[in-house]
Amino acid sequence: AQKVTQAQTEISVVEKEDVTLDCVYETRDTTYYLFWYKQPPSGELVFLIRRNSFDEQNEISGRYSWNFQKSTSSFNFTITASQVVDSAVYFCAGGTSYGKLTFGQGTILTVHP
Amino acid sequence: DVKVTQSSRYLVKRTGEKVFLECVQDMDHENMFWYRQDPGLGLRLIYFSYDVKMKEKGDIPEGYSVSREKKERFSLILESASTNQTSMYLCASSLWIVRGREANVLTFGAGSRLTVL
Numbered sequence: 114a115q116k117v118t119q120a121q122t123e124i125s126v127v128e129k130e131d132v133t134l135d136c137v138y139e140t141r142d143t144t145y146y147l148f149w150y151k152q153p154p155s156g157e158l159v160f161l162i163r164r165n166s167f168d169e170q171n172e173i174s175g176r177y178s179w180n181f182q183k184s185t186s187s188f189n190f191t192i193t194a195s196q197v198v199d200s201a202v203y204f205c206a207g208g209t210s211y212g213k214l215t216f217g218q219g220t221i222l223t224v225h226p
Numbered sequence: 227d228v229k230v231t232q233s234s235r236y237l238v239k240r241t242g243e244k245v246f247l248e249c250v251q252d253m254d255h256e257n258m259f260w261y262r263q264d265p266g267l268g269l270r271l272i273y274f275s276y277d278v279k280m281k282e283k284g285d286i287p288e289g290y291s292v293s294r295e296k297k298e299r300f301s302l303i304l305e306s307a308s309t310n311q312t313s314m315y316l317c318a319s320s321l322w323i324v325r326g327r328e329a330n331v332l333t334f335g336a337g338s339r340l341t342v343l
Binding site for chain 2: 117122146148156157158160163213215216217218
């Protein structure tokens, strides 16, 4: 069985601070996919990134960056210079090729002006 | 734009009632999923379907059933609603893995918040 652990339940920061959300994915599968989703107050989950288990390249997209380390099964997400609009619940998830994902419990990020 | 539409945003039902939650996607996705979301527990998979008339149990199928008669529609059924089924229900869909880069990326609907009294 797979397990996703998000270290932080809630994080509160002030605008322009950098913030890192931690995620650890435990599985016996050698090939898997990892994801981050954002759930803003409106409620609809929005896909942010997908990473394959055989690709350990870090990725940067604007203020967002992701660091995947297979040796520690960690897939951490960093927001640089956070903004109020980043306030949301962030979910890490993992799974195999069929789209059946296991989700973490979510991290509630609040960015104060 | 990829769209997953859930028929009801908010529902209030009584214990013992039969409840239908409908989900329709317009992206020709093969895979469809029902999750429930509860505070502190994240999203948990109830049922999923790879194809029309096919279904497989997820992690918490007890008390639920599903129906997929057409590719675009996936229904979640609570045969006899109970108070512990009060939750947010999320439908999602995805492409089959071989169909390209965005395969197995879930697209979610807005959710259906069910309250069972």
